[in-house]
Amino acid sequence: MNYYLGVDVGSVSTDIVVIDDSETVVDKLYLKTAGRPVDAIKSGMALLKQHLGDIPISGVGTTGSGRQLADVVVGADVVKNEITSHGIAALKYCPKAKTVFEIGGQDSKIIILRDGIIVDFAMNTVCAAGTGSFLDRQASRMNIPIEEFGDRTLKSSMAVRIAGRCAVFAESDMIHKQQLGYSQDDIINGLCDALVRNYLSNVGKGKEILPPIVFQGGVAANKGMKAAFERELGYEIYVPAYYDVMGAIGAAMMAKTESGRKKSTNFYGFDMVDFDYTTKSFECSGCFNMCEIVEIYVNGNIGARWGGRCGKWSTGKNVAL
Amino acid sequence: MKIGIPKGLFYFKYYPLWKTFFEKLDCGVVTSPTNRKVLDSGVKLCADEACLPVKIYHGHVDSLNGKVDAIFIPRIVSIMKHEYTCPKFLGLPEMIKNSIKVTSRIIDTTVNLRGQHGDLFDFAMETGSIVTKDRYAIMNAFRDGLHEQHEFEKRLKECGDFESALKKDHDRNIPRPEKIAILGHPYVIYDSYINMDIAKKIQREGYSIITPQMIEDDIIRKYASKLPKRHFWTLGRENLGAGLSLLKCTDVKGIIYLSSFCCGIDSLMEDYLERQVARSSNMPYMKLVLDEHTGEAGFNTRLEAFLDMVRWREQNESNVSTHG
Structure with missing residues (x-):
């Protein structure tokens, strides 16, 4: 049996999955990135080794905003953007999918699929209102564990109207409503409505949203959000079983295809959990651009370098584009 | 002086x-x-x-x-x-x-x-x-x-690159059959600092680029005049006319509109163009909003995904490139 690893390093969570030849998920991890992506990957890999032993990994795919870093840390065969990864994974679990909503920690995306290929997509531009970080913040402000946050809406009888365009306005609106005495459940329910409105008019603007619709990303755990989407659109929303690690699954699937083609892998092996990774950054003074260069050392040797505009500092891993 | x-x-x-x-x-x-x-x-x-x-x-x-x-x-x-x-x-x-x-x-x-x-x-x-x-x-x-x-x-008009056109020894756009259009105001699409060198990134992926300044004025004018009302922003008209004219070009595989955050003209003209593209064609289209970020990750992710999509739609099968 061959196994394939998918690593999705996002702003809030670092997800790692192992799939086998039949693309069945053998193990999955959902860890907090906690601002230290390298440590998150390392501890995830150590956990995997504990769970599965030193199984043979035949291919590795990385994705997410930290995909290049993940490549340096584990050694990847495929380094892919998260839109393609999410699209591919959604099609695996719902081959007829026409629309994918993906809401993660800092990003929200919509992917439009037709006949099994991505034909259009959009990501949030300047505003992160309605993404996981904002829900996280509201949950901790209201002193409710984030895991229970969505379930609270099920107890609600009505949705309080909350301003959803801007996270700052939404928060002050929520506080005003709370001070007027509305129940927490109704406020959370209203928040979900507001975020869905914001998502559809912002990220989903001008897109043809057709069922079947797949809802994935960390926020899909929130039952209130799912229900709010269903109320707003009038379609049933499908949340796949592995909704929180779909990006990693997509990356692992691409790794399987790629390593099958080239019959080898760049994976460093599970030994990498004992590797020593350090990063250093400096401002290049070579010209007026004053680029911020980051260097990543693996066991004291330079593993990768990026951040420069001119190419003077790009060595090792090819991170151009 | x-x-x-x-x-x-x-x-x-x-x-x-x-x-x-x-x-x-x-x-x-x-x-x-x-x-x-x-x-x-x-x-x-x-x-x-x-x-x-x-x-x-x-x-x-x-x-x-x-x-x-x-x-x-x-x-x-x-x-x-x-x-x-x-x-x-x-x-x-x-x-x-x-x-x-x-x-x-x-x-x-x-x-x-x-x-x-x-x-x-x-x-x-x-x-x-x-x-x-x-x-x-x-x-x-x-x-x-x-x-x-x-x-x-x-x-x-030949090379679509401001710096090369300024120097007289401009090398022509390496002729590739497939093109990606970059629309936007000249000071956005030709300032490689603001736009994170998008033209080079696209060329590296095997496409040549086409910009509004590479399209004949009368063609731009003709397509822009399809609007129900004559409009009065020169740069907006140029982008709109260029964008609409490209929908007929089979060698253009996608359109990327570069807009700077809170540009008033783009808020109308880009939006109008986006709707027209969606209504009257299958052209892959993406708007990228630029502001003062210097972290390129978000920008690159969108660009990579867009080019992936373009290729994927071209091949209409599930093998995608491994890097990018």
Whole structure:
């Protein structure tokens, strides 16, 4: 049996999955990135080794905003953007999918699929209102564990109207409503409505949203959000079983295809959990651009370098584009 | 006399004209490179609501300030009959004077070709007279400038790269059969600092690029006139006409619209174009909004995904490239 690893390093969570030849998920991890992506990957890999032993990994795919870093840390065969990864994974679990909503920690995306290929997509531009970080913040402000946050809406009888365009306005609106005495459940329910409105008019603007619709990303755990989407659109929303690690699954699937083609892998092996990774950054003074260069050392040797505009500092891993 | 020309906004349209004009009048012409220092000082000095290119322009004025005898900040009201430029250009010299203590002289002559009597030679005379009393020399310098400008535009039409077109030894766009269009205001699509060198990134992926300045004016005009109402922003019209004309080109595989955050003209024209593209074609289309971020991750992710999509749609099968 061959196994394939998918690593999705996002702003809030670092997800790692192992799939086998039949693309069945053998193990999955959902860890907090906690601002230290390298440590998150390392501890995830150590956990995997504990769970599965030193199984043979035949291919590795990385994705997410930290995909290049993940490549340096584990050694990847495929380094892919998260839109393609999410699209591919959604099609695996719902081959007829026409629309994918993906809401993660800092990003929200919509992917439009037709006949099994991505034909259009959009990501949030300047505003992160309605993404996981904002829900996280509201949950901790209201002193409710984030895991229970969505379930609270099920107890609600009505949705309080909350301003959803801007996270700052939404928060002050929520506080005003709370001070007027509305129940927490109704406020959370209203928040979900507001975020869905914001998502559809912002990220989903001008897109043809057709069922079947797949809802994935960390926020899909929130039952209130799912229900709010269903109320707003009038379609049933499908949340796949592995909704929180779909990006990693997509990356692992691409790794399987790629390593099958080239019959080898760049994976460093599970030994990498004992590797020593350090990063250093400096401002290049070579010209007026004053680029911020980051260097990543693996066991004291330079593993990768990026951040420069001119190419003077790009060595090792090819991170151009 | 040493004249500073800030490297922003209409620099990316008319620099060859201005440079030649001043040089023929025996002035030295100085520009400053766009870099983080310029960006930082621009953001600090400029009114908060302005778009990124206007802020960068402020940064350039600041970096030239005091180092030259005069800074050329023309008030470009209109460059086409019955049309306007962006409102921020109309008040650019005033904006600068309000935000920056400029110790060099400011040359803020007005270009206004909107009405019946608008004349470029009036503008040239007024500007030139600051340097010399010789009307004949001004006339000649301006004629030479227009000639240079014309030659430059011809080169730009071939290569779509501002820097290469500026140098006369421009190498043509490596001819690739498949093209990706980059739309947007010239000072966004040709400023590789603002746009994170998007043209190079696209070319590296095996496409050549096409920009509005590479499309014939009459074609742009023809397609832009399909709008129910004649509209009056020159740059907006150019982008719209260019975008609509590209929908008919089978060698164009996708359109990327580069917009700077809070651009008023784009908020209407880009949106209109996006709807038209979605309604009347299958063309892959993406808008990228730029602001002062220097982290390229978000930008690259969208660009990679877009090119993936373009390729995927072309092949209509599930094997995608492994890097990017």
